[in-house]
């Protein structure tokens with residue numbers, strides 16, 4: 001790092017400084033450079049002289065010039081972001097990039113699905129390719145129609161938010177494919193494998209198959225002739241029962257990758273399919289369906305979670321045996337959330353036992369849970385984008401998602417007041433205000449104000465304030481009711497306080513409040529951990545009644561919260577501070 005580089009950086013920082021404050025100043029620029037290039041700290045004097053020169057020069061420049069210089073930072077930043085996403089392997093081999101997300105409709109999408117959705121989506125859009133949504137629905141026992149719909153609507157919403165956040169689009173999948181519609185094609189391909197002796201029907205018990213696979217032993221079924229295999233294949237569709245027969249790929253029972261030891265490719269599942277009903281009873285395994293369908297539907301880059309890595313070899317073998325079109329298979333790392341289970345296996349019993357409220361419980365990172373908590377999908381999009389398509393498994397701390405969410409919400413969330421554990425404060429006087437004009441957002445006057453009626457009566461104005469604020473105050477001290485008035489307390493008792501209007505003084509504590517008349521009974525849920533939550537009861541200001549369910553606001557001194565429901569009591573869920 002040289003002084004020359006420091007000079008370049010100084011120009012950019014000074015230009016930014018000048019644009020922001022009307023004039024560049026030495027100290028902030030110097031601070032920025034020494035922060036970015038700590039190795040120059042020992043030469044601080046020289047660097048200061050350089051910065052003084054640059055600042056003097058920059059302050060002479062016209063605004064357009066400043067914008068140009070400062071703009072270089074943005075360009076650099078953007079280039080850095082794009083660089084974090086590695087180039088798509090062999091993309092030039094294909095006329096057009098085709099990617100897909102292939103969820104199984106067996107549950108509600110989680111944060112893990114968000115990554116599985118956004119990686120192929122972002123790539124498809126960056127490369128101006130085609131993006132498919134494909135339902136990987138070939139295990140009818142666990143699949144349900146409601147999950148198809150949940151996936152469609154939640155994915156659509158997440159793509160919408162991603163387009164908005166990252167500026168890429170269109171925000172929708174280009175094609176939707178229901179894989180189970182292609183079962184007849186899969187059957188033909190399986191028949192072909194049987195006819196060519198590349199697969200066989202195995203009628204051994206599950207235990208025997210497992211043991212043989214471990215020991216590297218072949219079973220008698222492997223020596224069956226083509227005719228007999230085809231006959232059994234037909235019987236699988238008619239009279240054979242679940243577990244009595246399955247089709248296995250003929251590879252090598254001593255293969256060093258145990259997954260490759262004659263893997264199963266078709267089995268009988270006697271369950272009603274959510275779309276196909278009872279039309280079919282033979283279903284392909286994941287290895288067969290995903291690879292064959294990727295090939296048949298023109299996918300050029302198939303993204304998979306890394307946990308399936310040992311299966312890549314199986315999938316490539318299936319494609320090769322069938323002589324189907326090849327494509328790129330790319331692995332990405334899994335997401336786990338610190339302290340919270342993502343797997344349906346763990347969540348389901350917690351819901352059943354009543355510990356969780358449902359799949360939209362704000363304590364779990366399902367997409368609907370995150371939404372109910374007030375996490376903007378834009379924050380999720382930003383989060384996944386910054387994480388990138390890395391192959392490394394990531395342990396996510398929800399706080400990092402909340403931090404992004406805060407950045408998105410802070411400039412737009414309107415401010416309301418919730419008074420927990422309320423105590424009545426009676427303001428006495430002859431000239432009490434009739435109403436209060438509250439800013440919707442104190443640092444965004446453009447968002448306007450809202451009016452709250454105060455209903456003073458015969459020289460008394462009654463408001464609620466948090467008891468915790470009054471506890472530490474005594475008669476004679478002052479308190480500031482946010483955006484309304486400063487009050488000098490004349491008496492403080494445990495269940496009520498009195499006061500009068502007073503001049504504002506520096507250092508007076510500012511508190512949230514609500515008029516007694518018109519206040520909204522409210523509770524705010526604090527999701528603590530997956531096993532617990534707290535509820536704070538109190539009153540909201542009258543404006544809260546007007547908020548639509550689902551609105552996200554900032555409750556002054558409490559945090560960002562989503563209005564969950566209006567009933568006898570309005571319920572808010574705290575997203576985070």
Ligand SMILES: [Zn+2]
Pocket residue numbers: 201202203204219220221222
């Ligand atoms: Zn067998």
